[in-house]
Amino acid sequence: MANKIRTALEAIAGLQDGMTIMVAGFMGTGTPEILMDAIIEKGVKHLTVICNDGGLPRGWYSDYDTPRGTGKLLEAGVIDHIIASHVGLTPLVGQGIIDDTMECTLVPQGSLVEKIRANNFGLGGVLTPTGVGTIAAEGKMQIEIDGKMYLLEKPLRADYSLCRASVCDEFGNFLCNKTTKNFNYLMAGAADHNIIATERLVKAGELDPDTFQHSGVLVDMIVEGEKPWQI
Amino acid sequence: MTMKIRTAQEAIAGLKDGMTIMVAGFLGTGSPEILMDAILEKGVKHLTVIGNDGGLPRGWYNEYDTPRGIGKLLDAGAVDHIIASHVGVNPLIGKGIIAGTMECTLVPQGSLAEKIRADNFGLGGVLTPTGVGTLAAEGKMQIEIDGKMYLLEKPLHADYSFCRASICDDFGNFLCNKATKNYNYLMAGAADHNIVATERLVKAGELDPDTFQHSGVLVDMIVEGEKPWQI
Amino acid sequence: MADLKTRIAKRCAKEFKDGYVANLGIGLPTMVSSFLPEGVHITIQSENGFTGLEGSVERGDENVEIINAGGGYVKASPRVNYFDSATSFGIIRGGHVDATVLGAMQVDEQGNLANWIIPGKMYAGMGGAMDLVVGAKEVIITMLHQQFNKKTGVSKPKILKECNLPVTALGVVDLIITEMCVIKVTDEGLLLTELHHDFTVEDVVAATEAHLTVSPDLKPYDISE
Amino acid sequence: MADLKIRIAKRCAKEFKDGYVANLGIGLPTMVSSFLPEGVHITLQSENGFTGLEGACERGEEDSEIINAGGGYVKVSPRVNYFDSATSFGIIRGGHVDATVLGALEVDEKGNLANWIIPGKMYAGMGGAMDLVTGAREVVIAMLHQQLNKKTGVSKPKILKECTLPLTALGVVNIIVTEMCVIEVTKVGLVLTELHPDYTLEEVVAATEAHLIVSPDLKPYDITE
Numbered sequence: 001m002a003n004k005i006r007t008a009l010e011a012i013a014g015l016q017d018g019m020t021i022m023v024a025g026f027m028g029t030g031t032p033e034i035l036m037d038a039i040i041e042k043g044v045k046h047l048t049v050i051c052n053d054g055g056l057p058r059g060w061y062s063d064y065d066t067p068r069g070t071g072k073l074l075e076a077g078v079i080d081h082i083i084a085s086h087v088g089l090t091p092l093v094g095q096g097i098i099d100d101t102m103e104c105t106l107v108p109q110g111s112l113v114e115k116i117r118a119n120n121f122g123l124g125g126v127l128t129p130t131g132v133g134t135i136a137a138e139g140k141m142q143i144e145i146d147g148k149m150y151l152l153e154k155p156l157r158a159d160y161s162l163c164r165a166s167v168c169d170e171f172g173n174f175l176c177n178k179t180t181k182n183f184n185y186l187m188a189g190a191a192d193h194n195i196i197a198t199e200r201l202v203k204a205g206e207l208d209p210d211t212f213q214h215s216g217v218l219v220d221m222i223v224e225g226e227k228p229w230q231i
Numbered sequence: 232m233t234m235k236i237r238t239a240q241e242a243i244a245g246l247k248d249g250m251t252i253m254v255a256g257f258l259g260t261g262s263p264e265i266l267m268d269a270i271l272e273k274g275v276k277h278l279t280v281i282g283n284d285g286g287l288p289r290g291w292y293n294e295y296d297t298p299r300g301i302g303k304l305l306d307a308g309a310v311d312h313i314i315a316s317h318v319g320v321n322p323l324i325g326k327g328i329i330a331g332t333m334e335c336t337l338v339p340q341g342s343l344a345e346k347i348r349a350d351n352f353g354l355g356g357v358l359t360p361t362g363v364g365t366l367a368a369e370g371k372m373q374i375e376i377d378g379k380m381y382l383l384e385k386p387l388h389a390d391y392s393f394c395r396a397s398i399c400d401d402f403g404n405f406l407c408n409k410a411t412k413n414y415n416y417l418m419a420g421a422a423d424h425n426i427v428a429t430e431r432l433v434k435a436g437e438l439d440p441d442t443f444q445h446s447g448v449l450v451d452m453i454v455e456g457e458k459p460w461q462i
Numbered sequence: 463m464a465d466l467k468t469r470i471a472k473r474c475a476k477e478f479k480d481g482y483v484a485n486l487g488i489g490l491p492t493m494v495s496s497f498l499p500e501g502v503h504i505t506i507q508s509e510n511g512f513t514g515l516e517g518s519v520e521r522g523d524e525n526v527e528i529i530n531a532g533g534g535y536v537k538a539s540p541r542v543n544y545f546d547s548a549t550s551f552g553i554i555r556g557g558h559v560d561a562t563v564l565g566a567m568q569v570d571e572q573g574n575l576a577n578w579i580i581p582g583k584m585y586a587g588m589g590g591a592m593d594l595v596v597g598a599k600e601v602i603i604t605m606l607h608q609q610f611n612k613k614t615g616v617s618k619p620k621i622l623k624e625c626n627l628p629v630t631a632l633g634v635v636d637l638i639i640t641e642m643c644v645i646k647v648t649d650e651g652l653l654l655t656e657l658h659h660d661f662t663v664e665d666v667v668a669a670t671e672a673h674l675t676v677s678p679d680l681k682p683y684d685i686s687e
Numbered sequence: 688m689a690d691l692k693i694r695i696a697k698r699c700a701k702e703f704k705d706g707y708v709a710n711l712g713i714g715l716p717t718m719v720s721s722f723l724p725e726g727v728h729i730t731l732q733s734e735n736g737f738t739g740l741e742g743a744c745e746r747g748e749e750d751s752e753i754i755n756a757g758g759g760y761v762k763v764s765p766r767v768n769y770f771d772s773a774t775s776f777g778i779i780r781g782g783h784v785d786a787t788v789l790g791a792l793e794v795d796e797k798g799n800l801a802n803w804i805i806p807g808k809m810y811a812g813m814g815g816a817m818d819l820v821t822g823a824r825e826v827v828i829a830m831l832h833q834q835l836n837k838k839t840g841v842s843k844p845k846i847l848k849e850c851t852l853p854l855t856a857l858g859v860v861n862i863i864v865t866e867m868c869v870i871e872v873t874k875v876g877l878v879l880t881e882l883h884p885d886y887t888l889e890e891v892v893a894a895t896e897a898h899l900i901v902s903p904d905l906k907p908y909d910i911t912e
Contacts, residue, residue: 088586110551110593121777127355205765319811341776341818352552436540
């Protein structure tokens, strides 16, 4: 059986300047930090990043906090374009837009998740009532169904998806604890190359299979070594 | 706190002739048998049933087997219209169509799942490549997105949804073992009244919350007393 | 000011029925859960993926895996259930949230809402706001009646004939609760249903740009326990 | 007949690469997993909601919670993962299934496939077939070359210029494996790539209604171990 286990640097060996990546997590919670670190170490630039938000900036909760999640990529200046629902916590995005060094596309959060899921699950798009009559409708097809107006939200694709698991088996079946689930069960499978960084790696069959909540067939590479965030 | 726990009869007190119901399960596996029994006991007729299939007919695996799942409703002649993906296992449907006593609408299985999820999750529809150029496309809007043709699959709604849990807490958070999941995580929430029949009922907080895989906010009523199927 | 916000939160709490699933915005809306009438227990949904939010957590008691939609560490109730973002927004958009309480920059006579962007000034993103106001069965706006400009000391109406900021959604607001009054959004326009005894109808009209119809059944602002 | 089906299953098995995620139809297609080349391990997907199907189950060993898409009790591998139907078809439609092997009633020159309904005769429903052939990266048709009418004893071609039965999907078939030969569906039509030593080219052409292009690189039907 093909072995999916890699080091972080091996896993992102094919990641190149200008590529599009998806990064799971909600304000840093549920983001694969060791993959963020690997991207910075490799020195990839000009990325388009699809994520819920800009992660957390330096010193967010405790003075000594490093940035978290996509906050690391923002601080390192490797993002040209961010596609997110909310970037208010990271002043670096606003600053980047003002300085014209960064582009930002805002998508309502529920639509963002459906766009990612649509790509993962082979849908040509979904119709959502969210955003009708707002800026979020600009440039989007509108379709009236049984007297109600909807926006067509098309799939979002990426070269790589970077997700984080609490426990993952060697086949890639994984689970995420508590509120670390967020985009992890959507992005894993939505890109050409799907990488999971996990806190705990187990053998297939070691745990009750029903423990796992996302399918390993959607995972291409597994990296061990995530550590719980220390408050 | 509002109590959601009911007897099977109480839970379906509002179910009337001619209503539309969703019944979870795949060839009987994962169907709420005590709710099927309650429908027969109440004598409701002329139902429109949305389900993957026609359940299992009498004597399917062992000669002494009762019908399972929707098979019970078909056996009792309580179904006027079935909306399903596959009805070949239960000959009662074919007979009903030929006799002109039953209508059958076939939907590709993946589209059926998405139509139910769309209703549950407030989408106006999804675009799927499945069924383009086939009978399944008849009467459906076709939309071309970036050069590829898709069918618009609209939401399916019901008055009641009948689901089955392996374990459910008293708030309605539930999980389904193994291959009993199928439509249970999609239908619970997709109807006006959503009933879960469970094998095991626990108090909220009794188990690790991450054990549960479907949210209790999507469940209106809980009925205890499902028994594992005996082979 | 803090007193006024408490007043608004107390009045808003009366809108909740036992068993409601609610989503509360950060700030004033979050305070609402502290003032629920006796016997009213609600389940709070958090956009980032759970139901059963119980409130903020003391330093030292944080669980790094339990945050709210504002990125803050929070407590979860025993009936908490965690799910992914598609399920979270499925629950929101699917009409499974009975009520959402949010602040606003502007609300207008059509029930249009603007609360996510001030072009050139505030750039945070809509987050889950657009989905919430479209999906929740009841959208309650809690806010101070006017916008106070700290530099100039001048207050400006926020309840307008027509929103001039980019809207969050069209025609979604059901109820507006301010420190002065309660206003229902109806097909015929804005209906003043309750008035706080510190203010006259004239005071409210002067602080409101939109046309207000005074309910024939106008009642005192009800924050009795 | 059983021998011919084993031959077809053995040849199909050669299409699989190590690590493939595959969905096998009931009947002949299911046999394919018994003939995988050494070192090739695949993960079988079951439409009703799991990956890691291992095969049929002996009487007495059944788990009433583990069935396959045909309603039969089955065994699972240690890396099994169970999910709901939306996820199952997400995996199928999303291109995460590398190959599906299915039988057919008819296949035509454009790779159109008919395998779910004979109007007035067979009424079962498409089940997951439409999604599978639309979503899987490679669609392998495994079938006897012709349709034998048991009453009349006459055989009729199933590989046609144009399908006459209602379609399962348009232009989805990649490869057709029969007891006689292997045919690849290309943009220019059907290309005969392998011929079994029991048959001549003329016999295959006679048993096929569709136009066949004989590959300049025509090889013997390969079922070597």
